[in-house]
Amino acid sequence: MMKPKTEAELAGMVGAASGPLHVFGGGTRPVGKPVTGEALSLADLSGIVDYEPGALTLVAKAGTPVAEIEAALAAEGQRLAFEPMDHRALLGTQGTPTIGGVVAANVSGPRRVSVGAARDSLLGVRFVDGSGRVLKNGGRVMKNVTGYDLVKLLAGSHGTLGVLSEVSFKVLPTPEAVRTLVVHGVTDVAALDAMTRAITSPFEVSGAAHLPGDDPRVLLRIEGFAGSVAYRAGQLTSLLADLGEISEIATPEDNAGLWRAVRDAEALKDRANVWRISMTPGAMVNGLLQALGDDARTYILDWAGGLCWLGADGGPEALHHRLQSLVADRAVNAGGGGHVTLVKGDAALRASVPVFQPEPAPIAALARGLREKFDPKGILNPGLMG
CATH class of the missing domain: 3.30.70 (Alpha-Beta Plaits)
Incomplete structure (x- = not known):
């Protein structure tokens, strides 16, 4: 297994490769078709490069554990607002989720309705293409709008266009308060009605989920300043009162556990x-x-x-x-x-089976063309998305 510790080592390994490479981060998400090739792990290319709490920006090497980043942010009262999913419980895997893996798969959570997906928080990337060239796009600050948007292109490409070496994000403050309204005993149709009313209301819901089963529930999350959260929770309760019993979860710990379970399925x-x-x-x-x-x-x-x-x-x-x-x-x-x-x-x-939804012919042709430009040797996770 190849485990580069620097971007230069990574570029040298990719440039010298003559056969397929199985590129991965922490190894927690075996999603896509199995890849046959020499293992290339980014786990040792790790560390927070720059963190400016006042500027709400963070730069980290691709192999940096997500937990390390979240701990650094929490110490300053900040967070990755798009709440990246942890696949380990669902998939029964070990390993450590890395920030490069989050970007490569555009891993996002239930807050996407209010803050967007991982790619929407991404400011810049550095990566090695299939020829071994080091490329960069975007930057380390929010005011950067020049050039082609390779930042968005790399997010969700699963390592088939380039091997990420460094990523930069905008981060957001952790809200002062959070509450979840729980609508009990709802059918699928009633759940859709409840969530539609909540999302389209002016009360800024940051999460909405339906858990069916013996105790079917709709969960509606509200975040922000304490006074605003209390007011919005009361207004939403009145808006949904005709749907049945509504309870409330108010402690940060209970809310965190509840939405982590939704996020991680x-x-x-x-x-x-x-x-x-x-x-x-x-x-x-x-x-x-x-x-x-x-x-x-x-x-x-x-x-x-x-x-x-x-x-x-x-x-x-x-x-x-x-x-x-x-x-x-x-x-x-x-x-x-x-x-x-x-x-x-x-x-x-x-x-x-085709693991990913088959693309319409014009989009598939465009995707092939991009892979040929960024990976002319066809060595980066070949067949993973095919």
Whole structure:
């Protein structure tokens, strides 16, 4: 296994490579098709390079543990507002989540409705392309708008366009108060109604999720200054009073644990196979879940993240193809667009199905062209997204 400690070492290793490279960070997310190639770990390329709390910016090497960054931010009353998911409980993996892995997969959480995804907090990147060249784009401050937006391009490319060596982020203050309203005993349709009312209200909800099952609940998170949070919670309670019993979770610790479970899809950790489905909420409830019938027994709706997490055990290959077909079917997905990703499944399943939603021909051609430009030797995680 190659484990560079500096960007120069990384560039030399990639430039000298004559065969495929399996590029990864902490090894916590085996998502995508299995990659055959020499292992290239970024775990030793680690450390916070620059942190300016007053400027709300942080720069770190790609292999820096997310926990290290979060601890440094917490000491200054700040945070990564897009709350990156920790996949270890869901996937049953070990290792340490790294900030480069977060960027490479654009890993984001339920707060996406109010602050955007990881790529929306990303200010700049340094990376090594498939020829071994060190490239940089963006910067370390928020006022940087020149050049091509390779920052957004690298986010979500899963290491197929370049190997990240350094990333810079804007960060945000931790809010003074947080509360979660819990609407109890709601059906899927009522849950959609509750979340739609909350998100479209003027009361600034930063998280909305539906947990079905024996105790079906809708969770609505409100954050900010204490007085504002109390007022908005009261107004939302009145707005949703006709839907049934509403309780409130007010302690920071209970709120953190609750939303961590939503963020990490912990309710599905015992399922052998898990899919991440991105669709409009109305299409999820009125189209996809109805079409799936008994296949939709175990799921989580993360309205604010625009996601449905679906878990299943038997017949995963057939279900996978069905899911991707349903998302592409405009009779089911009336909103159009969306995609399905197989997040959890064994290597045999991931090798036999299109893990990511197949792209329309024009977009697929554009993606191939980009890979040829950034990775002319075709060595960076080849086939992972194919």
